[in-house]
Amino acid sequence: DGGITQSPKYLFRKEGQNVTLSCEQNLNHDAMYWYRQDPGQGLRLIYYSQIVNDFQKGDIAEGYSVSREKKESFPLTVTSAQKNPTAFYLCASSRSRTSLGLGIAEQFFGPGTRLTVL
Amino acid sequence: AQSVTQPDIHITVSEGASLELRCNYSYGATPYLFWYVQSPGQGLQLLLKYFSGDTLVQGIKGFEAEFKRSQSSFNLRKPSVHWSDAAEYFCAVGDMEYGNKLVFGAGTILRVKS
Numbered sequence: 526d527g528g529i530t531q532s533p534k535y536l537f538r539k540e541g542q543n544v545t546l547s548c549e550q551n552l553n554h555d556a557m558y559w560y561r562q563d564p565g566q567g568l569r570l571i572y573y574s575q576i577v578n579d580f581q582k583g584d585i586a587e588g589y590s591v592s593r594e595k596k597e598s599f600p601l602t603v604t605s606a607q608k609n610p611t612a613f614y615l616c617a618s619s620r621s622r623t624s625l626g627l628g629i630a631e632q633f634f635g636p637g638t639r640l641t642v643l
Numbered sequence: 644a645q646s647v648t649q650p651d652i653h654i655t656v657s658e659g660a661s662l663e664l665r666c667n668y669s670y671g672a673t674p675y676l677f678w679y680v681q682s683p684g685q686g687l688q689l690l691l692k693y694f695s696g697d698t699l700v701q702g703i704k705g706f707e708a709e710f711k712r713s714q715s716s717f718n719l720r721k722p723s724v725h726w727s728d729a730a731e732y733f734c735a736v737g738d739m740e741y742g743n744k745l746v747f748g749a750g751t752i753l754r755v756k757s
Contacts, residue, residue: 529686556743565652567733567749568687575743583744615686619743628694629675629737632745634686 527552529635531616536640538603538610546601546638548616555621557599558632561585562613571614574599575621603640614638645670647736649748656724657756664719664751666708666734675737676717677745678708682730690732693717704728729755 529550538544550557556575560568570583574593588607593599599618603610617632648667656662668674675694679687691702698710708719717734731750738744 558744560747565749567747569747570744573744613684617687621743629739629745630743631677631689631692632743634679634688636686637684639684 529616529618529633531614531635531638533638534636536638538640538642540642541605543602543604544640546603546614546616546640548599548601548635549597550599550616550618550633550635551597552618552633553596554618554633555596556619556630557593558617558619559583559589559591559599559601560615560617562615562637568615571601609642610640611642612640614640645674645736645738645746647734647746647748649732649734649751651751652749653752653754655754655756658726659723662719662721662724662728662753664732664734664753666717666719666748667715668717668734668736669715670736672739674710674717675739676708676710677735677737678702678706678717678719679733679735679747680704680730681733681750687733690719724753724755726755726757729753 532547558573559571572591574580590602616635619630619632646669677692678690681687693700733750734748735745
């Protein structure tokens with residue numbers, strides 16, 4: 526079955542540590558995204574990538590880093606510089622806008638990773 | 644910049660009653676609009692989307708939404724709510740200026756009482 530996987534489902538981090546969240550997709554999508562979800566705030570975009578080896582900052586990129594070395598993978602590192610990292614993190618993917626011509630492609634979401642800082 | 648407002652943080656309806664979740668957007672051009680649903684601790688699932696054409700859009704699980712340009716709204720409706728519809732619902736607008744970027748509302752939590 527095609528889809529998006531995120532691991533781990535739960536992650537605990539001590540203050541001052543960097544942690545990496547995994548996101549893999551087998552949908553052959555060009556674009557991938559990372560969102561942070563906090564209660565009552567909806568989803569906020571951290572980083573997105575429209576093509577391999579390229580990515581852009583979203584609205585709340587400070588304290589996070591990403592890489593896009595393979596089409597299928599878009600890992601997110603939460604660094605010690607992120608002051609309040611406890612949250613639910615969602616990865617998504619979509620076809621690229623260029624492959625559609627005009628319009629916005631729907632995004633498909635993974636099951637999420639809940640990160641807790643101890 | 645575009646934005647999405649979901650005025651209701653929580654809504655409670657009785658099972659079998661009708662449902663309307665409100666969504667207002669701010670966007671200069673023709674919007675690309677989406678409704679997603681999220682069960683607790685899960686990812687988001689697309690319910691329906693509007694790109695152009697007929698302003699009444701049908702989605703999965705018996706949901707529909709109506710695009711009203713004059714009111715900048717894209718409200719989600721269901722004629723008869725089931726207990727399994729209890730979840731959080733998110734409205735989103737597509738940002739053409741930044742590729743495929745979506746801007747999400749804060750969400751509406753739906754509670755269904757039996």
